[in-house]
Amino acid sequence: MSSQIVNQNPTSRIIYGCMGLGGGWDNSPITAQHIQQAHQVIDTAIESGITIFDHADIYTRGKAEKVFGIALKDRPELANQLTIQSKCGIRFADETGPGRYDFSKTHILNMVDGILERLGLEQIDTLLLHRPDPLMVPEEVAQAIETLQQSGKIRQLGVSNMNLHQMTLLQSALSTPIVCNQLEMSLTKLDWLEEGITSHSSSTLGTIEYCRSHNVELQAWGSLSQGLFTGRDVSSQPEMVQNTAAIVAKLAAKYQVSTEAIVLGWLLRHPANIAPVIGTTNLDRIRACAQAESFELSREDWYLLFEAARGQQMP
Known part of the structure; x- marks a missing residue:
């Protein structure tokens, strides 16, 4: 691991x-190899200017947070260099019920305690509610968030996969602003663009505009389309995927950057100031x-990429 880290781009x-x-x-145990991987990923990200790290209580069943916490314990100086967020609200099937979402006050409070324990921290920067819970009671969520903020366990609140109506309902009960919304956005997930161009009745129509006008940061999960345009064999994929991959490669040569940079650059070009979330462990x-x-x-x-990805000309 690096002996000294220089953050070259703190505003990435x-x-x-x-x-x-x-x-x-x-439930397999964490190994020395997993710990080494966490250190290497953290070092490479920071050296590349990436200082925001996104977790969730369910990732590898809590082991992602645990191994990250070990890295922070090994090198306490990292805590001041990183912004750390995590998500809660998804519950796996267990002896008490099926897979489900849970925004109850008790669950949120318990899960944040677990997140902090695994990370070895007293506070995380942002807590995101992970996928909308149809049984959400906004006032109950607001009570949980107020408790967490007053106790210093979280600084800010975000959400994940919520539309503007769900955000509006939740925000109406909160005394703190929703600061981010994590949505699936990529060259293979175009709903957020298509609904503003071709759809007039979508229940999510206006979500992007709501976030922009209310200073809610848009974070794009799945932003790399699982490597579909950055090296995977696409010979058996639909023609529009093959065409998009070819254009990505052509633009990478034109701009003299990686194909990954083109795919993410397409999101960054949007005026909503989208923040792509990348999940690769390849350094x-x-x-x-x-x-x-x-x-x-x-x-x-x-627009060349957008047209290729949607598989047809603009209407």
Whole structure:
């Protein structure tokens, strides 16, 4: 691991998603290799200017947070260099019920205590509510968040996968602003763009505009489309995927950056100031992703990619 870390770009909009840390999604123990991987990922991210780290209590069944916490304990100086967020609200099937979402006050409070214990921290910067709970009682969530903020366990509140109506309802009960919303956004997940162009009845229509007008940061999960346009074999994929991959490669050569940078740069070009979340544990790919902030796609190239990804001309 690096003996000294120099943060070259402290304002990076790219977020590192920690879902791949800690080993498998089972009860197997954390190994020395997992700890070494966490150190290497943290070092590479910071050296690339990426200082925001995204967790969730369910990632590798809590082991992602545990291994990250071990890294922080090994090197306490890291805590002052990083912004750390985590999510709660998803519950796996167990002896008490099926897989479900839980925004009850008791669950939120208990899960935050677990997050802090695994990370070895007294406070996280942002808590995100992980996927909307149809049984959410906004006033109950507000009580939990107020308790957590007053006790100093969280600084801010965010949400994940919520539309503007769900955010409006929740915000009406809160005394603190919702600061971010994590949505699936990529060249293979275009709903957030299509609904503003071709749809007039979508229940989520206006979510992007709501976030922009209320200073809610948009964080894009799945932003790399699982590597579909950055090296995977697409010979058996639909024609529009093959065409998009070819254009990504062509633009990478044009702008002299990685294909990962083109894919993420397409999101960064949007005026909503989208913050892509990357989850790769490949150190070279982390570095490749960081190149996304070194250039800006032209309007014409942005639309070229959009048209290819949607598989048809603009209406």
